[in-house]
Amino acid sequence: MSHPGATATDRHKVVIIGSGFGGLNAAKTLKRTDVDIKLIAKTTHHLFQPLLYQVATGIISEGEIAPPTRLILRKQENAQVLLGEVTHVDLTNQTVDSVLLGHTYRTPYDSLIIAAGAGQSYFGNDHFAEFAPGMKSIDDALELRGRILGAFEQAERSSDPERRKKLLTFVVVGAGPTGVEMAGQIQELADQTLKGSFRHIDPTEAHVILLDAAPAVLPPMGEKLGLKAKARLEKMGVEIQLNAMVTDVDRNGITVKDKDGSIRRIESACKVWSAGVQASPLGHDLAAQSETEVDRAGRVKVNPDLSIPGHPNVFVVGDMAFVPGVPGMAQGAIQGGKYVAKIIQNEVAARAHGNMPKPREPFKYFDKGSMATVSKYNAVAQVGKLEFGGFIAWLAWLGLHLIYLVGFRTKVATLLSWAVTFLGRDRGQLTITEQQAYARTRLEQLEEIAASAQETEKAAS
Numbered sequence: 001m002s003h004p005g006a007t008a009t010d011r012h013k014v015v016i017i018g019s020g021f022g023g024l025n026a027a028k029t030l031k032r033t034d035v036d037i038k039l040i041a042k043t044t045h046h047l048f049q050p051l052l053y054q055v056a057t058g059i060i061s062e063g064e065i066a067p068p069t070r071l072i073l074r075k076q077e078n079a080q081v082l083l084g085e086v087t088h089v090d091l092t093n094q095t096v097d098s099v100l101l102g103h104t105y106r107t108p109y110d111s112l113i114i115a116a117g118a119g120q121s122y123f124g125n126d127h128f129a130e131f132a133p134g135m136k137s138i139d140d141a142l143e144l145r146g147r148i149l150g151a152f153e154q155a156e157r158s159s160d161p162e163r164r165k166k167l168l169t170f171v172v173v174g175a176g177p178t179g180v181e182m183a184g185q186i187q188e189l190a191d192q193t194l195k196g197s198f199r200h201i202d203p204t205e206a207h208v209i210l211l212d213a214a215p216a217v218l219p220p221m222g223e224k225l226g227l228k229a230k231a232r233l234e235k236m237g238v239e240i241q242l243n244a245m246v247t248d249v250d251r252n253g254i255t256v257k258d259k260d261g262s263i264r265r266i267e268s269a270c271k272v273w274s275a276g277v278q279a280s281p282l283g284h285d286l287a288a289q290s291e292t293e294v295d296r297a298g299r300v301k302v303n304p305d306l307s308i309p310g311h312p313n314v315f316v317v318g319d320m321a322f323v324p325g326v327p328g329m330a331q332g333a334i335q336g337g338k339y340v341a342k343i344i345q346n347e348v349a350a351r352a353h354g355n356m357p358k359p360r361e362p363f364k365y366f367d368k369g370s371m372a373t374v375s376k377y378n379a380v381a382q383v384g385k386l387e388f389g390g391f392i393a394w395l396a397w398l399g400l401h402l403i404y405l406v407g408f409r410t411k412v413a414t415l416l417s418w419a420v421t422f423l424g425r426d427r428g429q430l431t432i433t434e435q436q437a438y439a440r441t442r443l444e445q446l447e448e449i450a451a452s453a454q455e456t457e458k459a460a461s
């Protein structure tokens with residue numbers, strides 16, 4: 001256990017966990033505040049998750065949506081970026097433990113902002129992950145790219161029609177925005193980009209199925225937009241199966257239970273999971289030490305000022321927090337991160353002048369709406385009471401995503417990649433490697449081997 005090498009000062013110490021939308025915006029808001037910030041995250045980048053599906057389907061590269069956090073904060077002298085996975089927060093001693101390559105570091109804090117986001121939820125069936133990766137990280141997106149393109153490659157070499165059919169059937173589980181975007185892009189990849197590039201198979205015969213246990217597509221965006229998205233996807237050739245609950249996933253396909261109770265099977269080599277989220281386990285760590293409660297999705301039930309019960313200096317923001325009326329979307333995390341940073345800013349300034357800090361105003365979320373792309377030139381958008389779809393919505397989607405991408409270089413590179421794909425039919429990022437496609441399976445095998453070796457050792461001793 002050791003303390004990181006930064007110089008200790010008497011300044012107020014702010015520790016931020018996570019470099020996503022919540023953590024990064026909190027750090028940037030504190031730029032001119034007289035505090036020492038340590039931002040600890042388990043990746044070296046700030047990930048723009050809304051465009052992960054474009055990495056998975058070869059439109060853009062991972063670098064375009066994941067600039068290094070260290071470079072984003074390079075000029076912010078009061079901030080230090082530290083790589084490590086936070087494993088424990090000690091609320092009594094006000095320290096945070098993080099692990100990097102087996103070494104544990106302990107970092108003290110005066111104020112703590114926890115923005116560790118959420119992971120994929122398989123609703124208690126974690127073994128599905130091996131066969132149906134989710135889409136939460138760059139690793140996930142690259143693995144999916146490898147699996148999608150790999151399925152076409154294997155189909156080209158297969159002389160068995162049943163096997164070819166299985167390889168060319170793609171199932172996307174979860175008809176929320178990510179599922180809709182993935183299904184649309186796999187279909188366009190097959191119909192436009194890959195068309196004519198194989199000799200034995202016809203990629204346009206690929207069968208894309210979008211499946212959900214709910215009765216509607218895009219439920220959070222309302223019936224009208226859901227129907228619009230559904231109609232557009234069906235026109236493109238995506239098959240939509242609603243009221244269909246996945247009961248099992250294996251290497252060769254999925255098992256589905258329909259509304260009438262009947263069980264059926266879909267043979268498919270490539271499955272994508274976009275059907276649920278589970279907040280960071282750090283929420284349970286807080287609950288074990290305080291009055292804090294978590295909901296079923298592991299989200300922390302925070303106070304109106306986003307602090308946790310009994311600890312006014314510990315805040316939880318973004319996907320990890322349960323705040324009534326605030327969706328698990330980028331804006332919730334951005335606004336939450338900025339809000340708690342301003343509380344810290346005001347209270348540090350008040351104390352520096354020997355004043356009592358003002359009572360905290362509760363967090364107020366400003367709903368800027370939501371959007372999802374369905375296909376090239378087609379999106380659906382909801383802004384306040386306004387709901388619209390089609391080309392205008394797609395242009396709005398394009399503009400907004402460019403605004404929110406971090407960094408000038410990133411914006412220019414993304415714009416160029418979009419020009420290649422949207423003005424023509426090519427995609428610039430169709431490279432796949434064996435590591436991308438098989439690393440997860442190999443790592444899991446290694447873990448299994450290590451676990452069974454340990455058991456054998458125990459039994460022998």
Ligand SMILES: Cc1cc2nc3c(=O)[nH]c(=O)nc-3n(C[C@H](O)[C@H](O)[C@H](O)COP(=O)(O)OP(=O)(O)OC[C@H]3O[C@@H](n4cnc5c(N)ncnc54)[C@H](O)[C@@H]3O)c2cc1C
Nearest residue numbers: 018019020021022042050086116117318319328329330333
């Ligand atoms: C595929 C996809 C598409 C999406 N599309 C949209 C969209 O179109 N519009 C929209 O508004 N929202 C969208 N979202 C949701 C949006 O991305 C999230 O709401 C937002 O990222 C939440 O921000 P956050 O800061 O809470 O968490 P995140 O952005 O997830 O950041 C979490 C951070 O914590 C770090 N971390 C996690 N655990 C630890 C740990 N133990 N120790 C150290 N660091 C840790 C992670 O590395 C990461 O840096 C999408 C999400 C996904 C997955």
